[in-house]
Amino acid sequence: MSLADSMKKLNEFDINDLDINNAGIWPGPVKAVVALLVFGLILGGGYWFFIKDQYAQLERVEREEQQLRERYESKAYQAANLEVFKAQMVEMEDTFGALVRQLPSETEVPGLLEDITNTARGSGLDLREIKLQAERQRDFYSELPINIRVTGSYHELASFVSSVAGLPRIVTLHDLTIAPLGGDGERLDMQVLARTYRYRAGE
Structure with a gap:
């Protein structure tokens, strides 16, 4: 069957004549359109029920990773400067002691x-x-x-x-x-x- 014949049959076809029980005898173009619609619905439903939740979970995990990274950097900075902090604490205690002795x-x-x-x-x-x-x-x-x-x-x-x-x-x-x-x-x-x-x- 030529393309012109297929288009002619598609133009003559009434959607009300479709019978889901006789889908096998539907014209080829109608089958193709229905298949595309079903495929699109499956993709959309899959995205909505599965991929969307995965994206939300990914964003949550990325935020947690950023928070953990910042916490790690803060701890690493404190660990790297621990001796400096100890020296500053000793200096502050000495200064405070000197002030107290003036009272x-x-x-x-x-x-x-x-x-x-x-x-x-x-x-x-x-x-x-x-x-x-x-x-x-x-x-x-x-x-x-x-x-x-x-x-x-x-x-x-x-x-x-x-x-x-x-x-x-x-x-x-x-x-x-x-x-x-x-x-x-x-x-x-x-x-x-x-x-x-x-x-x-x-x-």
């Missing part, structure tokens, strides 16, 4: 008050008041406020502030107020709150 213990507070007193007098100031206030508890240290009132010239006050900053124990100055004393303006009255700190390890 006075309870038995050293009277000596600190004496140091501040001597610093004020050594700067040429008249010490009007030096009074330790109630201790304030913080997370891992205690704060020890000290009220200080001194009088003297501007340069003497500046010398005192600088000398307190240079004490071997940590002392910080806060709430500083200065007012002229007398009419000449030469003498000044300064009130300041000094704070020192005590480490509370094991309390």
Whole structure:
């Protein structure tokens, strides 16, 4: 049968005449079209039920692989720099220990008050008041406020502030107020709150 005859028969064929029970007598072109449709449905169904799930699983595995790779790189970096980290830890402990040693213990507070007193007098100031206030508890240290009132010239006050900053124990100055004393303006009255700190390890 020629191609023209096949096309003629296909044009004359009515799809309503198809009988699934007599598929063997269907025209060749119809059989070919139906076979292509069935093949396409099989491919589509296979992709939907099998390949699509495999792709999703592959993506999940790739994400897990990336996470494991990043974790491995982090661990490898830490392992390669372990000695450096140990050295840094020792250095930090030494630095922390040095800072803690600069914090006075309870038995050293009277000596600190004496140091501040001597610093004020050594700067040429008249010490009007030096009074330790109630201790304030913080997370891992205690704060020890000290009220200080001194009088003297501007340069003497500046010398005192600088000398307190240079004490071997940590002392910080806060709430500083200065007012002229007398009419000449030469003498000044300064009130300041000094704070020192005590480490509370094991309390």
